[in-house]
Amino acid sequence: MPSDALSARQAIASQNGGPSDDEVREGAMEGALIAAGEVGYREASVRTILEHSGGHRAQFYRHFENKEDCFAQAYAAWVERLCVDLLEAAAGATAWEAGVRGALVELFRFVDERPAIARALFVEVQIAGEPALARHEAMVDRAAAALDAARVEIEPNLEPPEATGVFVVGGIEACVCEALSAGDPGRVWDALPELMHLTVGSYFGREAAEAAFEAAGALLERERAGAGGEGEER
Amino acid sequence: MTELRLVESAPELRLAAVETTLPSPLPRGHHGLPADLVRAAQRQRLLEAAAAALAEQGYGRVTAARVTELAGVSSRTFYQHFEDLWACLLAAYEVEAARLCKEIERAAEAAGDGEPEIAGDGAVGGRRGRAGDATAGAGRERARAGIAAALAFLAAEPAPARLLSAEPPPQVAALAAARRDLVDRLGTMLRSILQPGGATPLPGLERRLIGAALALVSSRAAEGDPQRLRDLEPELTQILLATL
Numbered sequence: 001m002p003s004d005a006l007s008a009r010q011a012i013a014s015q016n017g018g019p020s021d022d023e024v025r026e027g028a029m030e031g032a033l034i035a036a037g038e039v040g041y042r043e044a045s046v047r048t049i050l051e052h053s054g055g056h057r058a059q060f061y062r063h064f065e066n067k068e069d070c071f072a073q074a075y076a077a078w079v080e081r082l083c084v085d086l087l088e089a090a091a092g093a094t095a096w097e098a099g100v101r102g103a104l105v106e107l108f109r110f111v112d113e114r115p116a117i118a119r120a121l122f123v124e125v126q127i128a129g130e131p132a133l134a135r136h137e138a139m140v141d142r143a144a145a146a147l148d149a150a151r152v153e154i155e156p157n158l159e160p161p162e163a164t165g166v167f168v169v170g171g172i173e174a175c176v177c178e179a180l181s182a183g184d185p186g187r188v189w190d191a192l193p194e195l196m197h198l199t200v201g202s203y204f205g206r207e208a209a210e211a212a213f214e215a216a217g218a219l220l221e222r223e224r225a226g227a228g229g230e231g232e233e234r
Numbered sequence: 235m236t237e238l239r240l241v242e243s244a245p246e247l248r249l250a251a252v253e254t255t256l257p258s259p260l261p262r263g264h265h266g267l268p269a270d271l272v273r274a275a276q277r278q279r280l281l282e283a284a285a286a287a288l289a290e291q292g293y294g295r296v297t298a299a300r301v302t303e304l305a306g307v308s309s310r311t312f313y314q315h316f317e318d319l320w321a322c323l324l325a326a327y328e329v330e331a332a333r334l335c336k337e338i339e340r341a342a343e344a345a346g347d348g349e350p351e352i353a354g355d356g357a358v359g360g361r362r363g364r365a366g367d368a369t370a371g372a373g374r375e376r377a378r379a380g381i382a383a384a385l386a387f388l389a390a391e392p393a394p395a396r397l398l399s400a401e402p403p404p405q406v407a408a409l410a411a412a413r414r415d416l417v418d419r420l421g422t423m424l425r426s427i428l429q430p431g432g433a434t435p436l437p438g439l440e441r442r443l444i445g446a447a448l449a450l451v452s453s454r455a456a457e458g459d460p461q462r463l464r465d466l467e468p469e470l471t472q473i474l475l476a477t478l
């Protein structure tokens with residue numbers, strides 16, 4: 001279809017109160033993630049996606065080859081936003097450990113507030129085909145590289161193995177997956193001290209891990225008591 | 235085309251994935267084989283085929299039809315053995331999880347029988363510099379041997395490696411539970427190998443470490459080079475033991 005004809009159709013659709021193509025694209029991406037998060041990637045279909053997003057099949061297929069393509073594009077867009085949010089949360093801290101803790105808190109908030117999207121990004125992506133998996137691998141590498149900022153604080157002869165970042169990211173993902181798969185996203189908060197232990201320990205050893213565990217446990221207690229915040233830096 | 239061919243290896247009848255175009259694992263028609271042997275062979279083939287189909291198609295696309303095709307059995311035979319695809323994958327998962335745990339236990343016990351290669355400072359990675367005794371060093375050597383055995387097992391058998399390391403769909407509750415059971419079991423094994431009879435100071439930590447290790451293994455296994463998986467042993471040992 002010629003682009004002007006397409007624009008005209010979009011204009012008519014907008015005039016008629018229907019969603020424009022761009023709105024359909026954005027809505028379909030969010031719908032793909034919500035549908036996969038709610039009923040599972042296998043069960044989600046173009047129909048269930050459109051039930052969430054509105055629009056019709058012809059509009060969907062102008063933007064996406066199929067469900068797999070839509071999910072992969074949606075994954076890339078949403079994981080990019082999430083990565084930016086997490087990196088910003090980490091950048092707001094004055095030290096590596098506090099940055100990690102801030103990023104985890106931001107991640108857990110997202111999991112708690114948008115469980116269906118989180119389930120799509122962390123659980124369903126594992127079965128959503130190669131295009132989404134390739135983007136997932138890239139996200140893991142990016143997060144691992146961010147964690148590797150810790151290396152500047154470690155003497156070269158004591159540096160942890162190269163695979164440490166991917167290991168830690170995998171541990172965090174596994175923990176998030178476990179809470180989401182159990183249908184209880186809020187319980188991801190319980191794992192904050194253990195994940196801080198795993199993350200800090202993997203880079204700095206047991207002594208630092210135990211201190212990070214205690215600090216994260218105290219933070220959780222303060223948060224739950226409604227009297228604290230993420231203000232203290234180690 | 236990859237087909238599955240029946241091979242015998244003591245003490246159990248096993249199947250191996252081999253490059254072949256041989257059409258059928260067992261002769262069709264009246265072959266005189268006892269019915270229970272045929273049934274056991276069919277089941278074994280289906281279990282191996284389920285792992286192979288999963289490795290090929292992933293949880294998102296795997297079908298019972300592909301499993302029966304790889305196993306060289308009819309759809310009717312499939313449903314005589316399993317209620318559905320997920321029951322077949324669950325059975326395969328449990329068999330392979332048991333084999334993996336057995337390999338780890340065997341290697342750890344064998345390492346415990348001999349002189350520990352690493353003793354004294356108790357730090358396999360040598361990074362923490364924490365003073366330890368010979369018992370701690372022996373525990374770490376047993377753990378190293380167990381990790382090496384696990385990686386060798388997974389490197390030698392790519393399809394089971396994918397089955398065991400991939401996150402199953404949470405909608406299939408039994409598979410998700412089997413995965414949790416494996417993580418729990420490996421976590422308990424790690425602790426008991428390191429410190430037989432020792433208490434666990436942080437009960438959840440081993441589970442977190444095992445979850446991280448499985449994710450790392452899954453990522454490395456996806457590269458498709460078995461040697462890269464075996465090469466992970468020193469790094470994985472060092473990371474896993476850094477905080478225990």
